[in-house]
Amino acid sequence: MGDEPGVPRYEPRRTRRACIVFSFFPSLFLVAPAGPVLGQEDGCKDLPSLQVTVVDASGNIPIPGAMLVVHWSDVEETPLRETVGAEGRFLLCAPQDAKEAVLWAELGDDSSEQATVALAPGEVREVELRVLLAEVRRGRLIGRVYDALTERQVATAAVSVTGHAPDAASNRQGRFILSDVRPGVRHMEVRRIGYAPLRYRIDVTPGVTTEVDIGLVPTPVEMEPIVATVARLRRLEIKGFYERKYWGELTGNGYFFSPEYIERWRPSNVRFLVVSNVPGITWRSARNRRMGAGFSNLTCKMSIIVDGFSWGGWPNIPGSQLAGVEVYKGPATLPAEFGGSDARCGAIVIWTK
CATH class of the missing domain: 2.60.40.1120 (Carboxypeptidase-like, regulatory domain)
Incomplete structure (x- = not known):
């Protein structure tokens, strides 16, 4: 991943x-x-x-x-x-x-x-x-299966977890979902004709969705399968961050900074994170050089949204308080929920912890 x-x-x-x-x-x-x-x-x-x-x-x-x-x-x-x-x-x-x-x-x-x-x-x-309230929390597994050599998605792979029925099958995009999984250490098994079967120990957390990336190895190639897992932040999931991130990156629309990326990079503040990683964003104010009316020396002010509310300029948010950040550099790539007359030059969407 x-x-x-x-x-x-x-x-x-x-x-x-x-x-x-x-x-x-x-x-x-x-x-x-x-x-x-x-x-x-x-x-x-x-x-x-x-x-x-x-x-x-x-x-x-x-x-x-x-x-x-x-x-x-x-x-x-x-x-x-x-x-x-x-x-x-x-x-x-x-x-x-x-x-x-x-x-x-x-x-x-x-x-x-x-x-x-x-x-x-x-x-x-x-x-x-x-919806059953006040029940024992279960976990959910969501992920994709792909070919470890070609990195192409693998469809119709059977995904099973001990103590959970029924199994799931990966779709045409290689994606699968297993809900209502008992918490604790479970054994996940993935099988597909033409690939070596995979068996993996996974820790299912109560009330949390865990994403799983599974790279199956074609037979008779001798190499270790690839498995990577990450737990989603509930706050970001509720706000739709992960869906926008997946589809935005799939289509090349937007820049996305996950909690894992922010934790690894440890930026001093949100402005430093965005300006250092997204081409064309100015340091003093949230302006996009690439949207400047066709002239390289002109800039266009972007909309800034913090936890769903509009913000006048760069907010003073330290990196330790960031949960996730989305950057859209034009109205064509901007999701409808962040649109508006003040977002004609794109938007910087910030989520705090």
Whole structure:
């Protein structure tokens, strides 16, 4: 796993036991939004769709404000993180080619179990996610499987953990998710035809998502497999930092500084971290030379956001207080949640501990 900004990387999430109920019925809706979007009142027409309800353990009390997390198993789309409505409901139009979704609900440090739902064009899948509070915390494993020689993703690899059922299979991007894993030292096993099987001892932390990078060795090559793990900071996970980091680095949009990178580099403050690592950012003020109206001697002021709030200039935040930093050098690469009239030259997004 790379520690440098601009290189794809991963990092933890919490989980709780919960019950999941889902069914499907033909769509009666009339509108066809393009791509994964929030469902509209008249539906998603020919697109697959999800009607999700988040409730308590009894199934009788809706939980408004819970965070819905959706990963697409077979299409290259950014995972969704959205807050459900006042009645605990959320309608989502899936990407046109999506065949499967993996989803769960989070409420603070608690979570439902994950549901894996098959999708079909023009059909609505109804999913009920039950969040169980005050239960024994479990852990979650999320990661990818790749070829240790070519570094290409490996699909359909079987990933299992002792004491956990069922197994998971890596998708077309080599990614997998195992939720509701008992905490403690567990044995993870990864198998795929054409590769030497891997068995690895992994420490599962209660309430935390651990990212695992697994490099399988093709047979009959003789070399050690590659395994790297890192625990995600819950605060950054809730804010969607890790999803933006993964997809931003995959597409080359943005610079990202993880907790591990910050800890290793130990910058004196956030300004030193950004200016020293991101080309074109000026020292005195957060200005981007590359966005200066086409003239090399002009600069354009970037938006600065600290823990979700706009900031007038460089904040005086020491490196020891930094949890993560995101830098977007133009409006084309800027996620919608950080957009606005003051962000036409990009944004520096800072998360503190």
